[in-house]
Amino acid sequence: MNDFIYRLQNVTKVYEGRCVLEVESLKIHRGEIFALVGPSGAGKSTLLRLLNFLEPPTQGRIRFLDAEFSAGQPMPLAYRRRVTTVFQRPILLNRSVWANVSYGLGLHGKRDQTDRIEKAIEQVGLRDFTRQRARTLSGGEAQRVALARAIVLQPDVLLLDEPTANLDPYNVGLIEEIVQQLNQEVGTTLVLVTHNVFQARRLAHRVALLLEGRVVETADVETFFQSPGDPRTVAFVRGEMVY
Amino acid sequence: MALSLRVSGTALLCSTLIGIPLGAALGLSRFFGRRIVIALLYTGMGFPPVVVGLFVYLMLSRSGPLGQLNAPLIPTLFTPGAMVVAQTIISFPLVAGFTMAAVMGVDPQLRLQVRALGATNWQTTLAILTEARIGVIVSVIAGFGSIISEVGAVMMVGGNIEHSTRVLTTAIVLETRQGNFDLAMAIGVVLLGISFLTNVAMLRLQGRTFDE
Numbered sequence: 001m002n003d004f005i006y007r008l009q010n011v012t013k014v015y016e017g018r019c020v021l022e023v024e025s026l027k028i029h030r031g032e033i034f035a036l037v038g039p040s041g042a043g044k045s046t047l048l049r050l051l052n053f054l055e056p057p058t059q060g061r062i063r064f065l066d067a068e069f070s071a072g073q074p075m076p077l078a079y080r081r082r083v084t085t086v087f088q089r090p091i092l093l094n095r096s097v098w099a100n101v102s103y104g105l106g107l108h109g110k111r112d113q114t115d116r117i118e119k120a121i122e123q124v125g126l127r128d129f130t131r132q133r134a135r136t137l138s139g140g141e142a143q144r145v146a147l148a149r150a151i152v153l154q155p156d157v158l159l160l161d162e163p164t165a166n167l168d169p170y171n172v173g174l175i176e177e178i179v180q181q182l183n184q185e186v187g188t189t190l191v192l193v194t195h196n197v198f199q200a201r202r203l204a205h206r207v208a209l210l211l212e213g214r215v216v217e218t219a220d221v222e223t224f225f226q227s228p229g230d231p232r233t234v235a236f237v238r239g240e241m242v243y
Numbered sequence: 244m245a246l247s248l249r250v251s252g253t254a255l256l257c258s259t260l261i262g263i264p265l266g267a268a269l270g271l272s273r274f275f276g277r278r279i280v281i282a283l284l285y286t287g288m289g290f291p292p293v294v295v296g297l298f299v300y301l302m303l304s305r306s307g308p309l310g311q312l313n314a315p316l317i318p319t320l321f322t323p324g325a326m327v328v329a330q331t332i333i334s335f336p337l338v339a340g341f342t343m344a345a346v347m348g349v350d351p352q353l354r355l356q357v358r359a360l361g362a363t364n365w366q367t368t369l370a371i372l373t374e375a376r377i378g379v380i381v382s383v384i385a386g387f388g389s390i391i392s393e394v395g396a397v398m399m400v401g402g403n404i405e406h407s408t409r410v411l412t413t414a415i416v417l418e419t420r421q422g423n424f425d426l427a428m429a430i431g432v433v434l435l436g437i438s439f440l441t442n443v444a445m446l447r448l449q450g451r452t453f454d455e
Contacts (some may be wrong), residue, residue: 052359081361091353094374104360238267 003028005157005189006051011060013046021046021213023060033183033190035204035221037197037236043213045088048159051191053080059110065156065195076140081108084155086140087149088162090146097126101148108153120152123178130184140171147175157189158182164199176203197237201225209233229239247410250323252389254330258386263379264334267368271354281343289334292329292389296396299329303400322401326410329396334386341385346371346379366450380449383422384442391438411437 006028013021013033021043028034049055050062053075062069064083069075084104092100102117121127124144131138134145143163150158160223164172168232182188194200197218200207200221207224209232217230228234269281302309303320310320318324349371357370372379394412401408403417411434418427 049355054355054358077361077363083361084361085356087352087356087359089352091350091356093353093370107357107360107362107366146356153361 003030004028005065007063009061009063011050011062013050013055014058015045019213021050021057023047023213023215025207026215026218028189028191029206030189031183031187032205033180033192033203035192035200036196036210037194037200037207038210039236040195041179042210044210045161045196046213047162047210048085048191048193052083052085052159054085081153082156083159084150084153084157085159086143086146086150086163088165090142092137092142094135095133096130097121097132097134097137097145097173099132100145101152104149104153113152116152116154121149123151123181125146125174134240137218140167140174143167143171143175144178147178151178151188153185155188157191160190160192160194162193162195163192165196172199179203197225197239206227209236211236244411244437245403246323246370246408247391247412248437249435250410251330251372251387254327254334255383255387257327257331258335258338259383261331261381263342263372265335266339266379266382267346267372269339270343270346271368271371282341283297284336287332288340290333290336291395292333292393293395293399295332296329296399299325299332299396299400302444303328305435317325320400321408323408325400326397327398329392330393331350333393333396334390337389338382338386341376341382342372342379345375345382347376349374363434377449380445384445387441387445388438391434391441 004027008023008026008028010025011021011023014021036047038044050057053064053069055079056071056074058071060070064075064079067075085226091104098117098121101120102113105111105113105117121130124147126144126148126236128139135140147163158179164175167175174198179190183190183228192200192203204221206218206220208218209224209230211232217224217228217233218230224233225237228237269277269284300305303318303325304310305320309317318328353374354367354371357367357399362370369373392412394416397408397410398413398416401410401413403409403413409417411430414428415430415434418430
């Protein structure tokens with residue numbers, strides 16, 4: 001797999017004088033599930049925001065397909081729309097489930113896609129909730145709506161920011177299954193941020209450990225968990241304190 | 244009555260067109276001088292209409308800075324156009340101020356998540372205004388309330404001329420002074436009726452969200 005969808009070079013992000021991210025080099029293959037693990041505050045979510053082109057890096061360049069994103073160079077809308085994120089705490093619009101799922105397509109100027117919307121709602125198992133108002137849903141259901149509104153867009157890359165952090169095992173299982181299916185059947189590239197090493201192990205093809213804004217180690221899932229190269233990875237995988 | 248509605252309706256339209264974008268901009272972006280603009284806006288929200296009337300009077304009078312220009316777009320004193328200008332100035336700070344508060348009450352995460360779905364800046368703002376719709380409509384109601392009931396400014400710049408610039412409120416003042424209390428009362432009831440019906444219509448705009 002030499003087909004990179006993302007290539008990051010010397011990317012840094014500074015907030016109010018504090019450097020929260022400093023990635024020398026990171027490459028993400030097309031069609032893989034890439035997990036970013038690390039303790040909270042390691043810069044995982046910041047990195048995802050950069051990968052979704054929501055904020056520009058302070059320095060460095062992010063190459064996405066054949067386009068480039070840097071401080072003075074915003075990502076063209078058409079490229080930005082090929083990536084989307086499912087956040088840890090989904091904020092849904094105060095409308096029905098259907099309206100929430102169809103909303104993104106409307107933004108993209110794609111209307112009358114009833115089949116696609118129905119299919120996405122079906123995929124996340126919320127067919128009986130279609131007309132219900134999104135605010136009345138439980139946490140797990142709301143997160144599944146967030147997942148549906150993302151997959152309905154058929155993005156090239158789906159970024160998942162701790163998508164199951166506050167959910168019960170049933171919903172965790174369901175969401176993991178859906179995203180795995182998405183990766184296998186449609187070939188969507190997934191970048192998963194999690195502090196749960198077990199989840200990374202279950203889902204990912206490759207894993208990177210992020211500590212204090214730096215990538216400590218990137219390896220395929222086997223190597224990462226069986227024979228990691230960096231002592232800090234060893235400690236993190238074993239569940240020992242590394243920070 | 245028709246004139247009251249026309250003047251206040253036009254003024255409300257103008258202040259909505261100014262106030263909602265201004266309120267959204269103040270609520271959503273951070274720029275140099277924002278605090279000063281907000282302080283001015285808050286002052287404008289409590290501005291005495293008579294003072295606005297005086298200001299517009301001086302500006303539009305034949306020897307005033309705008310009156311001298313004789314430009315086609317600038318209304319002349321003692322016409323409905325002048326009343327619209329005064330009422331717009333009275334009500335747009337209310338619309339902008341309440342819109343700003345409503346927009347700032349929306350979860351900041353929503354903005355990020357809508358952008359992540361591929362929204363442009365314009366679409367993001369629209370989404371936030373829609374989420375804050377109860378507050379935004381309250382802002383328009385407040386703006387309407389401040390001008391349909393207003394006497395001082397319309398009296399000054401309109402002049403209360405029969406069949407030309409006499410509106411419901413100024414008519415009430417006149418009839419009361421002449422001792423025609425029955426007529427004044429009747430006009431008062433009509434004014435209240437208009438106010439009530441307009442607000443019922445606005446409530447409908449807020450939609451089902453109100454029942455939750």
